[in-house]
Amino acid sequence: MLKKYLINGLILLPFIWLSTGMLILRNGDKTMVVMIIISLITTLLIYGSTTLKHNISTNKTLWLLFVICSYFLFSYYYHGLSSREIRSFIAATLLVAIFPSSLLTKKIIIWLTVISALISFCFAYYCMFYMHWNRSIWPINAIPYSTLIASIGVISLSLCLASANNTEKAVTFLAFLLSSYALVITETRGVWLGFIVSLAIIFIIFITTKKIKITGRSAVITIILIAGISVMSKPLISQRLAQTHQEYSDIKSGDLNTSIGLRLQMWQSAPMFIEHHEILGQGNQYLALLDTLYRQGHISKSLYTFQPPHFHNQYVDYMVKKGVIGLILLLCLFILPLCLLKNTSILQRYITISLVSLFAVASLTDVPLNHGQTIFMYIFWLGCFTTTSNNEHADND
Known part of the structure; x- marks a missing residue:
């Protein structure tokens, strides 16, 4: 055994x-x-x-x-x-x-x-x-x-x-x-x-x-447990929601140097990376293209400095x-x-x-x-x- x-x-x-x-x-x-x-x-x-x-x-x-x-x-x-x-x-x-x-x-x-x-x-x-x-x-x-x-x-x-x-x-x-x-x-x-x-x-x-x-x-126990977890979670969730609202306001005002803003920049720039490499992709060569696009003014300094390892x-x-x-x-x-x-x-x-x-x-x-x-x-x-x-x-x- x-x-x-x-x-x-x-x-x-x-x-x-x-x-x-x-x-x-x-x-x-x-x-x-x-x-x-x-x-x-x-x-x-x-x-x-x-x-x-x-x-x-x-x-x-x-x-x-x-x-x-x-x-x-x-x-x-x-x-x-x-x-x-x-x-x-x-x-x-x-x-x-x-x-x-x-x-x-x-x-x-x-x-x-x-x-x-x-x-x-x-x-x-x-x-x-x-x-x-x-x-x-x-x-x-x-x-x-x-x-x-x-x-x-x-x-x-x-x-x-x-x-x-x-x-x-x-x-x-x-x-x-x-x-x-x-x-x-x-x-x-x-x-x-x-x-x-x-x-x-x-x-x-x-x-x-x-x-x-x-x-x-079982219903009472379930409700109590879920309510307890909800109460404990509320401060963290509220804090994250407030941060999200602030980032949304920053983006509306033109500031894209935030977590969500950088993601938006990555997604917006993706077509430039994909162009001429639609079938097989760029592989790790996309990093070299990142330098080129920055020098040509197609991407922001914040995105270039971030050097994204992936596109989130x-x-x-x-x-x-x-x-x-x-x-x-x-x-x-x-x-x-x-x-x-x-x-x-x-x-x-x-x-x-x-x-x-x-x-x-x-x-x-x-x-x-x-x-x-x-x-x-x-x-x-x-x-x-x-x-x-x-x-x-x-x-x-």
Whole structure:
């Protein structure tokens, strides 16, 4: 029995690390590669090539990931791309290719989700209230970190809504509340929007497909908990809304040297970067064009000084760096998981729809699929768990 737990633990290491170390360490995505290698070796020793053959023959998301990795490698040698991004995509794809998804039982998922919710809450609280750090000096970039937290939140809620066990509902709902408050602490407006849209979609689906039975006691406890989190969150939300209103006023007066203003400048300048490179994109060569456009007076000094590593919009960023082909692959990465929901469980559907909607909306103001941490979060769950046609593990312990 101990040997079995040890073997399963080694195979599950990437998911365990995603729920623990990735939420604490700055370069947790680099360590993830080691975790994936350990998982791959263990899986090959135990299962041989069985899971690889099965996943290649049945997992259409894996086929798409193979195409994406191939195109990224071509782009890397053609005009340069982020090595960190490519490394994360390739490592995640290898895990999807060989991972035995039957190990992801509901009990395991609940444990991972509760632990990750607790860790992310403690980390965000420590940075904001104990250390009083500005978001810009957090050990981990606050924007991708908030996307991780939001992902934990929607997975927690999916577990809560899909479970028939009262204890599981209570534990996962608590994880949802912890991650929701941690997300508020990050003060990341774009992810807030994606989180709200994702929750709204899941609630609409739940209400229209389920007969809701709520006892008086559970309703009172739920209301009290939500009210408590709302009261605690109000100062942070009010502060962020006031800042947003001030930035809007600055933009109206012509001052674009703000967070929102710089984003608007990036998006407005995107057509100049895309011109003559529509099919394959600019890759890392866009930085050289940035100098040229500044000397020609086409972009402001504030944007030139900022030297954006990306365009704070996943769709625009892919179009500029990877061209129309890259943009199509990105859209496929959002659309394909939704097309594979026919033979999946309720839990798989909730997680798929919530994660896709979260990342798709968050991509309007950030680049979650450029960061290693969020790449692993998205691909692990939508590649290893939600795409399998054998959904027994999704509903049983």
